[in-house]
Amino acid sequence: MKKFSKIISFYEIIWKAKLPPMPLNSLSAFSSFMSIRGRDISAFIAHCRDLALLIVKRGTTVTVTDTSLRRRKSLNLPTLKFNKDDINKVAVITGLSKILEESE
């Protein structure tokens, strides 16, 4: 079984058992809520993958638009560059890239 499928199976078991995967923190707060009121775990994992892909590709989860940069300028806020090169390297060395590739 590929790694990405293993991740889905792992969380499916947790969801079905209605057990939070970790001690009380943000992740378990969300998963507890989902186990009670939501069901579709594969859509959840797919969204996690989409977000992770964005982070690896751009260094940020948000699409940068001219409007957003103009708004920052109008508020006298500095324009900074988000790093994607290091994030790409981290994704490769930690094995995240492989999981993302398998999921596509």
Place this chain on the structure above:
Amino acid sequence: MREYALFSGCLIYYRLPQFESATIKVLERFKIKLKPLEDVSCCPEPLSMQVLNPRAWYTIAARNICLAENEGLDLITLCNGCNATLFRVNEDLKTNNELRMKINQYLKKIGKKFEGTITVKSILRVLYEDVGLEEIKGHIKKNAQNAWNVKVAVHYGCHIFDEIKHYDNLKNPVSLKNLVKAVGANVVSYPSEMLCCAAFARYVNEELSLQLVEEKLNDLINVDADCLVVLCPCCFLQYELGQISVPRKLNTRFQIPILYYPQLLGLAMGFSAHDMGLQFHKVKTDELVEML
């Protein structure tokens, strides 16, 4: 003047920079300077990476913390999600030697090393602990302190609860409520106060997500709240844009202003609505501002 390394996070940086601007202005009055961190990345977002690959989650977050360590500054987060990631990773790497060694092996390949020399704090913690309620009360303009008859409901947001247990009661938190009271406003309680904003659920089941928004907004109407105060840009977008999406999908209409806490504080300190970036809000805040 105390200084923090500022970690705005993707959402505030690109979509809600008015929160960053309002926070900088308010904290300056308390002699706290914020230095924007160069070369950051997404925190990374606490759910997606943690689910897919915890090693990548730890390493990317540790890289962001290293940037603050290089500046020799404690790090302030303006977003609950960023706090959930950076606070947890900082604590885990400081206390778990084996994990720190492993993550430092990855960091070495991008020329970084986690030292564990700084603290990560949310804007809530900085205002509640470092500034303090009495100092805040001293900066509130007099008419707000005495007669600001505004009813404020609060929403802490799930992701702040990992940090909050270090200075507040996890089951019955009072920090944000006390900060709201300190600006002279009245806090109203409501049944779904601790309900998740369900922003993440929107991508899984949009109708369920909007039902939960509707549930909270209905509760706010029932307790006659004039506005909802949040600490998180994700929760903000869920409740503000939710007021546009809910009528389309579920046939209910709402007009409840949503404010980021530093915006409410700034208004009470005498900053204009424009200074606090309220012109960018989709749900009009004019009536609320007139109450001051």
